[in-house]
Amino acid sequence: MTASALSLVTVTEAAQAAAPLTDAALTALRAEGLTAFAAHGLPTRTHERWKYTRVSPLAEVSFVAAPTGGDATAIQTAEEQALNVPGALRLVLVNGRLRPDLSDAAALTQAGVSIQTLSDAIATDAAAVKAGLGQALALADNPFVALNTAALSDGLVIRVSATPQAATPLHLLWITDAAAGAAVLVQPRLLVEIGRGAALTLIESQVGATGGDTGGDSLTNRVSDITLGDDARLTHISLHNDSRQARLLTALQARIQRGAVYDGFALTLGGALVRADLRVELLGPGAEARLNGAYAAGTGQHVDTTSFIDHAAPHCTSAQTLKGVLDGTGRGVFQGRVNVQRIAQKTDGHQLHKALLLSRGAEVDTKPELTIFADDVKCSHGAATGELDEDALFYLQARGLDPDTARSLLIEGFLDDVVELVSDDALRDALTAKIHQWLESRS
Amino acid sequence: MALIEIRNLHASVDGKDILKGVDLVIEPGKVHALMGPNGTGKSTLSNIIAGRDGYTITDGDILLNGQSLLEMEPQDRALAGIFLSFQYPVEIPGVATSTFLKAAINARRRAAGEGEIDAMEFLKLVKAKAKELGVRDDMLKRPVNVGFSGGEKKRAEVLQMALMTPRFAILDETDSGLDIDALKVVADGVNALRSPDRSFLVITHYQRLLSYIVPDVVHVFAGGRIVRTGGPELAEELEAKGYADYTGAAA
Known part of the structure; x- marks a missing residue:
């Protein structure tokens, strides 16, 4: 590997040592993750999926393990940056770790909704956790998923089963608390499993404890594994509004079964680097995915959405509309690929990226791609870039x-x-x- | 004093002369109609009065109450009392009509040194005017002009005019694309705004609209200038005979 990514490896190794797992299979998976990352190092521009986003500056940063963080002022500042959804039950995670003392107690006791920290869930049933970890993103091809897997310990497991009464929306507040002068590495994992016929509205706000313009360097490398059973429904709203120095890499792997609906919307406003890696598999007839979003990037900001939507069953629908505003020297990237397998007849797949450039120094790179192996489908994609x-x-x-x-x-x-x-x-x-x-x- | 005075106005676009000496004086409280064949510069004249970019004024002046408008930005002209009802109202996705109307009203209030309009007061004001013009409440929630029919767009323009209370309003082909019922609603809206200190310039191709908005003065516009001026009877003459007599003037 490139020696330069050493800091990321060292901190991840320390995280492993600090939180050993009793389960042999998961311990082996962690090792596999570290080996995969160490073998390949940071992705370079020769990697197709990282063609427009440069992460090599991460090699120059000396990372440290994230502190506990989260004092009263920090929480208040973070809340101002977050989405305000009245009525949603709030779960606060500071530097990737759940803080029950700052969370709504009712969130943890809802009928039909089981919420555990990842380490508790592993202690309860390691095999179930392992089954929930998406295998879609092969570790060798996804260095940051590999690194996150190597660190496996912080995060949350949410499981929802069908109940007569709809679950109250959950709001996850991911707070980065990075003191000035130190670059923290935060690597939480989120598992969401919505059982057959069940439904959930999940809101996520990624925010900084020090507000917009201040705060130390940070790298959040968050992976979400989402499984929707038959006829399940997840409404998933994400806000990325971390402080000016923050780097956020998210990977989402969603497996969507027959008749289930994943309805996602992501809004990105804050952060130096925000990369969303979306991989959605439509696995049963009638499954549906919406991956819509909006973003704004000014000077010093780089926002990248790279998605792969795999139609692996007939009669599935996918729709993705993304709009971005680029100002100053801000940069936007959209790489979207829709793959329609031979079996996936009657696919309905649409993808659209629209960018508004407000300055000469702003830049946007878009690469929509369609690969179709079925012959009876309705697919479209488009990209438009313009000025006011x-x-x-x-x-x-x-x-x-x-x-x-x-x-x-x-x-x-x-x-x-x-x-x-x-x-x-x-x-x-x-x-x-x-x-x-x-x-x-x-x- | 004349409310609007246009003196020997010459203008060009990309080096091509469009207006070739327009002279027009409109007294307060009067409605003037500007009729003429298509493509002779009627819309150019209205755009220039409103302050649109892209035209070169090569000679002449436009005065509002004796003050030249030419150096003023479009928003300053609007705040001074100029209103252009667009021939093709622009669609603005994502901006609710009510948000837009509120911003326009507040721009006026700020210019007058007043505070922003109270939310309740705004709703009351807009809903009352909207009802008079047959603008449904759901149109106020929809994005500006997006998905509006031709008639709805023109009604929305007249609603804006009613809220902006201009001193000089230009109606640029407000009748185009309207059926007879919509035409009556729009004309009634305009007539309700007629007052001794407000003037109008009604630009149209057909006499039809002028049966409902009866002008004081009718001008024939051809070849980049006004070639004939008369009373309302001139509009009827044009309806009967067409513009054939004037197309020669364009050459």
Whole structure:
């Protein structure tokens, strides 16, 4: 491997030693993860999936294990950055570890919803945890999933079974508490299993304890494994709004069975580097996935969404609409691949990326890809990049709005337009409120 | 004093002369109609008055109450009382009509040194005007002009006009794409806004609209300038005879 990624390995090894696992199979899996990462090192631009996102600067950073963190001011600051969804039960995770003292007690006692820390879940039934860890992202091809797997210990397991009453939405507050001067490495794992016919609304806010512009260097390498049983439904809303220095790498592996619906929306506003690696497998007839989102990147920000949607059964639907606003020297990346297997007749798959460039220094790279092996499908993909509509600007000015206000309104409208795809009013309001807050803060 | 005075206005786009000496004086409280064949510069004139980019004024001036508009930004012209009802109202995805109306009202209030409009007051004001114009409540929630029919777009324009209370309003082919019922609603809305200190310039190709919005003065526009001026009877003459007599002037 490249000696340069040494710090990441050292800290991960220390994490292994600090939290040994009793289960032999999982201990072996951890070792496998570390070996895979060590063998390949950090991905370079020659890796197709990392072509537009450079992670080699990580080699220059000296990482340390994340402290416990999370004092009262930190929590308050973090909350201001998070989504505000009234009524959702909140679970607070500081540097990847659940903090029951800061969480809603009711979240842990809901009928039909079992929530355990990953280490508790391993102690209870290691085999069940191992079964839930997605195998879709092969460790050798996914260095950061390998590294996360090597560190396996922090995180959460959420299991939902069908009950007469719908579960109350859960809100995971992932708080990075990085003191200035130290670069923390946080590697939590999230397992979500929605049983046959069950449903959950899961909200996630990734935020910094020190707010927008301050805070130390950090790398959060979070992996989520999601399993939806027959006719299950997961509404999954994510906000990435960490502080200016934060780096966030997320990988999501979702397995969706017959008739189940994964309805995802991700909003990215804060962080130096935000990379979302999405891998969704539609495994049974009638399965459906929506991977919509919006992002904004200004100077010093790089936002990358790389997705792979695999239609492995007939009559499945996938839809992905992503909109991004790039300003200053901000950079956006969208690599989307939809694969339709030979068996997957009557597939309905659509993908669209739209970017709004507000400055000459901004850049966006898009690569939508369709590979189709079935002959009776309805698929489309598209990408559009443009500037603010001059006609719309004039229209607003002709109604008395000054150019700055007019631009802000158009930018907000550009992003809000895709938030319309979220059907729940409260969730949509929470997302548009964040977009509004972001616009206010930049003017 | 004239509310609007256009003096010998010459303008070009990409080196091509479009307006070739427009002279027009509109007194307060008057409705003027500007009629003429397509492609002769009627919309260019309305865009230039509203302050759109992309035109070069090579000669002349436009005065509102004796003050030149030419150096003013579009928003400042709007705040000074100019209103353009667009021939093709722009669709703005993601921006709710009510959000847009509120922003426009608040821009005016700020310019007048007043605070932002109270949410309840805003709703009351907009809903009352919207009802008069047959603009349904759900249209206010929808994004600006997105998915509106031709008639709905024009009604929304007149609603904006009613809320902006301009001193000089230009209706650029407001009748295009309207059926007779929508035309009546729009005309009623405009007529309700007629007042001794407010003037209108109604740009149209057909006499039809002028049966509902009866003008004080009718101008024939051809070849980049006004070639004939008369009373309302001129509109009827044009309806009967067409513009054939004037197309020569365009050459």
